[in-house]
Amino acid sequence: MASYRDLLKAAKADIREIDPEAAEARFDDSTFVDVRELDEFEQGMIPGSVFIPRGHLESQAEHKLPDRDAPIIIYCAAGNRSAFAAKTLQDLGYSDVVSMTGGFGRWKNEGRNWITPAVLDPEQRNRYSRHLLLPEVGEAGQQKLLESKVLLLGAGGLGSPAALYLAAAGVGTLGIVDMDVVDASNLQRQILHNMERVGERKVDSAKKALTALNPDVDVVTYDVRFGADNILDIIDGYDVIVDGTDNFPTRYLLNDASLMKRIPVVHGSIFRFEGQVTVFDPYNGPCYRCLLPEPPPPELAPSCAEAGVLGVLPGIIGSIQALEAIKLLLDIGEPLRGRLLAYDALEETFRNFKVRRDPNCPACGEGAQIVLAEYDALCLPHAVLSDGSAAH
Numbered sequence: 335m336a337s338y339r340d341l342l343k344a345a346k347a348d349i350r351e352i353d354p355e356a357a358e359a360r361f362d363d364s365t366f367v368d369v370r371e372l373d374e375f376e377q378g379m380i381p382g383s384v385f386i387p388r389g390h391l392e393s394q395a396e397h398k399l400p401d402r403d404a405p406i407i408i409y410c411a412a413g414n415r416s417a418f419a420a421k422t423l424q425d426l427g428y429s430d431v432v433s434m435t436g437g438f439g440r441w442k443n444e445g446r447n448w449i450t451p452a453v454l455d456p457e458q459r460n461r462y463s464r465h466l467l468l469p470e471v472g473e474a475g476q477q478k479l480l481e482s483k484v485l486l487l488g489a490g491g492l493g494s495p496a497a498l499y500l501a502a503a504g505v506g507t508l509g510i511v512d513m514d515v516v517d518a519s520n521l522q523r524q525i526l527h528n529m530e531r532v533g534e535r536k537v538d539s540a541k542k543a544l545t546a547l548n549p550d551v552d553v554v555t556y557d558v559r560f561g562a563d564n565i566l567d568i569i570d571g572y573d574v575i576v577d578g579t580d581n582f583p584t585r586y587l588l589n590d591a592s593l594m595k596r597i598p599v600v601h602g603s604i605f606r607f608e609g610q611v612t613v614f615d616p617y618n619g620p621c622y623r624c625l626l627p628e629p630p631p632p633e634l635a636p637s638c639a640e641a642g643v644l645g646v647l648p649g650i651i652g653s654i655q656a657l658e659a660i661k662l663l664l665d666i667g668e669p670l671r672g673r674l675l676a677y678d679a680l681e682e683t684f685r686n687f688k689v690r691r692d693p694n695c696p697a698c699g700e701g702a703q704i705v706l707a708e709y710d711a712l713c714l715p716h717a718v719l720s721d722g723s724a725a726h
């Protein structure tokens with residue numbers, strides 16, 4: 335029967351080892367993988383390390399280390415667990431794996447750079463436990479959400495469910511732009527607000543609802559008109575924008591500004607019994623103007639105030655927007671980039687349309703010059719797909 339010492343010796347014979355000095359020299363072009371336990375990791379780590387406890391290595395490697403040919407440096411506390419881990423990764427087909435001798439202890443003792451990682455506290459671990467169970471989210475993903483910033487345009491029908499779910503999911507900073515007051519006629523669909531807050535500023539009402547739901551969330555309010563003069567300042571620093579506006583001028587303005595700042599926009603719209611969602615990811619997919627180069631003439635744009643909307647519908651569309659925002663933040667799955675999801679509540683059907691980036695797009699096309707401009711107030715419920723850009 336083989337002893338621990340025999341197994342370690344055998345593992346080390348099969349792998350390559352480097353000392354911390356050599357590892358540090360490769361810092362910029364290698365991925366450091368920390369295979370210690372959580373309580374060890376919490377005490378300190380090498381900056382930028384991917385944390386995969388030894389016991390989860392086989393199950394999480396594929397997801398957390400997708401490139402099997404990328405150079406990987408594995409470390410533990412003293413260099414033994416990392417030797418076994420290096421052997422495992424080699425067996426899984428990773429081609430450039432080394433184990434760091436002496437581990438984190440020696441790295442630290444030699445005065446090399448280390449940091450204390452941000453970790454979830456026990457309350458957060460409980461609150462987000464259903465996220466932590468998902469390998470695609472996990473501790474690192476939840477930490478990422480807590481450090482993320484999402485801007486919501488509008489605290490209305492779409493913004494309400496989107497904001498509630500993003501807050502519940504633990505997105506750390508939610509910005510909300512809205513300059514209206516809560517009206518009783520909003521409450522048929524705008525579930526952020528309630529009877530007690532009729533007459534209050536919508537952003538204040540939203541902040542109360544979201545903070546009561548999750549105190550982890552920092553709600554930043556913008557009780558202003560969103561215009562060409564302030565849009566770049568407002569959207570600056572946000573990771574994703576959830577567009578719940580109901581008018582063309584703001585959509586075009588937002589499109590152009592988000593291209594300038596390269597911030598993805600999760601677009602949603604609703605009309606009577608129908609809704610649409612898509613993701614405009616600047617220069618990685620179509621933008622709003624690729625679908626609809628210019629606003630339609632006013633006579634062709636029905637008034638949204640007159641059209642009406644079924645109460646539950648924005649809950650469905652706004653929730654999908656929140657989901658797409660989280661996917662973008664975590665970089666998981668297939669976001670609705672280059673796809674438009676159309677929902678018909680009466681038929682109870684979802685349909686996917688391909689939407690393509692237009693090489694001649696006036697905003698994101700080659701050589702296009704973006705000029706932020708205000709448009710006349712027009713109102714149309716949906717982006718109309720031109721013949722060339724729509725396909726099943």
Ligand SMILES: [Zn+2]
Pocket residue numbers: 620621622623624625691692695696697698699
């Ligand atoms: Zn475009």
